[in-house]
Amino acid sequence: MSHKALFIADSLDHAHHFHQVFMRLGVDVCAGSTNQLSRLWTSSSRFDVVVYEATGAARSALGVVEHQAQESETPLLEILTPGDFQSINRPFMERCDYVSSNASLEECMMRISRLLAYHVPQHEGDELRIDSMLINLATYQVCVNGMPIDLTYLEYALLAFFAKHPNQTFSRDALLQRVWGFDYYGGSRTVDVHVRRIRAKIGPDLAQRLETVRGVGYLWHAEIPNAQA
Known part of the structure; x- marks a missing residue:
């Protein structure tokens, strides 16, 4: 079953x-302007996340x-202008997050994914443990040695894809299609940039698993190469 979002904004x-x-997230959306809010979001409405242009x-x-x-225990993402962040002065709200009006597509995807995780039941199969790294496929979070790693949505998606397809070599174009999607029009070198960032963030030990296959693409090893002998 797909998630359903309510999006309220006056800006095209x-x-x-x-x-x-x-x-990109595969979320069904009901959209409207601020003056339609009371009609779209009633007591009988059920949404997995609400995104509001504040x-x-x-x-x-x-x-x-x-x-x-x-009241409805619905996760809320507020869109704020960069200057508004300095004026936020209210009690912490569970299931609430903020994003700048000029945030990148990847950051918005990550923040919404984390809010949607409140509605995703946890199962044993939702986690991948690789040495000191834990990838939570339900909450889109990665921890190394018990500490959360700050990944963008696409960095997370690429790392999770590698981890779920060990010992397989993928070309850059194949990774763009499988992770970025068919509607991505950027160059294939963006894969190299994301791989470099992933290696830096997960640390040198785990980074040994992610091999550059010259002239082809990338390969994630099920075992660290030096330990296979």
Whole structure:
């Protein structure tokens, strides 16, 4: 069953941006403007996450949105302008996160994925443990030696893909299709950039598993190569 999101915004720029986010995450979305909020989000409505553009005149309804999110236990992502972050001064809200209005597609995907995890039941098969690394496939989180690793959504998606397909060599183009999606129009060298960042973040021991296959692409080893002999 796919997730369902409510997206409330008065900016067409944000609407287009988050349409791409929801499409890549496979989330069904109900969208509208601020003046449609009360009609779209009623007591009988059930959403897995609400994304609210809390900028400009829409900030006046923010208190109502936050209250309804808490009452219905619905995860809430607030879109703020960069300057608004300095003025946030209210108690911590569980199931609530914030994102800048100029945030990248990848950051928005990661934040929404983490909020959606509140509605995902945990199962034993939701975790991949590789040496000191734990990949949680339900919450999109990675820990090394018990400490969370700060990955972008695409860094996480690429690492998880490698871990689920050990001992297989994938070309850069194949990785772009399998991880980025068919609608990605950037160059294949972006894979190299993400691999380099992943290696730096997971540490040198685990990075030994991620081999560059010259002239082809990348291979994730089920065992560290030096330990196979």
